[in-house]
Amino acid sequence: MGFAAIIGQEQEIQIMQNAIREGRIAHAYLFVGGPGSGKKTLARAFASALNCLASPGATPPDGCGVCGSCRKIAGGLHPDVRMVSPEGNALKIEQMRLLQREISYKPYEGEYKVFIIDHAETMTPEAANSLLKVLEDPPEHSVIILLAPSPHAILPTLVSRCLPVRLRLLPTESVARALVERGVDPALANDVAPAALGSLGRGIVLSEGAFAGLQEEAVELIRGMSGHSAAEMIARAASLEKRREEIGLFLEILLSFYRDLLLLGSGKPGSGREERGERLLANQSRLDWLGREAAGYSRESLLFALGAIARTRELLPRNVNVRLALEVLLLQLKNCRRGGSLFSIYAHEEKWHV
Numbered sequence: 001m002g003f004a005a006i007i008g009q010e011q012e013i014q015i016m017q018n019a020i021r022e023g024r025i026a027h028a029y030l031f032v033g034g035p036g037s038g039k040k041t042l043a044r045a046f047a048s049a050l051n052c053l054a055s056p057g058a059t060p061p062d063g064c065g066v067c068g069s070c071r072k073i074a075g076g077l078h079p080d081v082r083m084v085s086p087e088g089n090a091l092k093i094e095q096m097r098l099l100q101r102e103i104s105y106k107p108y109e110g111e112y113k114v115f116i117i118d119h120a121e122t123m124t125p126e127a128a129n130s131l132l133k134v135l136e137d138p139p140e141h142s143v144i145i146l147l148a149p150s151p152h153a154i155l156p157t158l159v160s161r162c163l164p165v166r167l168r169l170l171p172t173e174s175v176a177r178a179l180v181e182r183g184v185d186p187a188l189a190n191d192v193a194p195a196a197l198g199s200l201g202r203g204i205v206l207s208e209g210a211f212a213g214l215q216e217e218a219v220e221l222i223r224g225m226s227g228h229s230a231a232e233m234i235a236r237a238a239s240l241e242k243r244r245e246e247i248g249l250f251l252e253i254l255l256s257f258y259r260d261l262l263l264l265g266s267g268k269p270g271s272g273r274e275e276r277g278e279r280l281l282a283n284q285s286r287l288d289w290l291g292r293e294a295a296g297y298s299r300e301s302l303l304f305a306l307g308a309i310a311r312t313r314e315l316l317p318r319n320v321n322v323r324l325a326l327e328v329l330l331l332q333l334k335n336c337r338r339g340g341s342l343f344s345i346y347a348h349e350e351k352w353h354v
Ligand SMILES: [Zn+2]
Pocket: 051, 052, 053, 054, 055, 063, 064, 065, 066, 067, 068, 069, 070, 071
């Protein structure tokens, strides 16, 4: 995949293309962006543009995607383009020593040796210092690309030797459009896009994974809120707890629904679409149902529900009793429905830590 297939990073790509055209390629780059922001894809596209056999001197510079070099880079088989990933949970000094040795040789078949260092934030201090030595005296025809979620997680002396490239978050509409172009059902693409938080990679994972099922589960939960007994809510918490890897996404989906209820409930009855905030809804395709549902909540109880979900989401990674946290949350949400009696989620918090 070349630059041409990447969406939303036009300015950053242009900087790299200008550098190639003018022969001013930096020896080290730092690509910064969250998970799924496309750092690896962009790094491979850059490596292709540097080493493409079919289109040297093409305007604008880009990999063709079909020559032997581009195909090897896409498949991770090019001898001059290496991906260095953490071994276990850290990038170790041995890996940087190997890089230091390999980078000193001339490229075997391409124009440039390109080393892509994934999760650069996991470098041990020894590894970072070893890499620093390489960057102090970088060999000709070599490019090192560090990938990290933030520059703050990396040794400042390393950062200062890299050209920073910050990947942008995509607008929700661009994520939805790109998903449809990749064959995702348009209704699912529109539902998934707001939860993708500006990342196409995350959008793809969500549209392939459990999103649709979890969304149905959330709708069913909210729809039956006034009818579910406390025992049912506790059983639901138990079922969710068994699916640990899905809990975070489920809470995000719940958050998006309660946010929509708040938006719909805050307009005056009979006011126009714009005043009702319909344009801002995350779940546009369920507008009618959400509108009816909003009548069952007061503004205060919705604010409380949003706070309770957000708080639970923050607590989960902190070694709390997950089952108890989910039980309390679901009972809280049940109580938020009109007629329920509120009790403080915080009074229970000290019992969550195990
Ligand atoms: Zn090519």
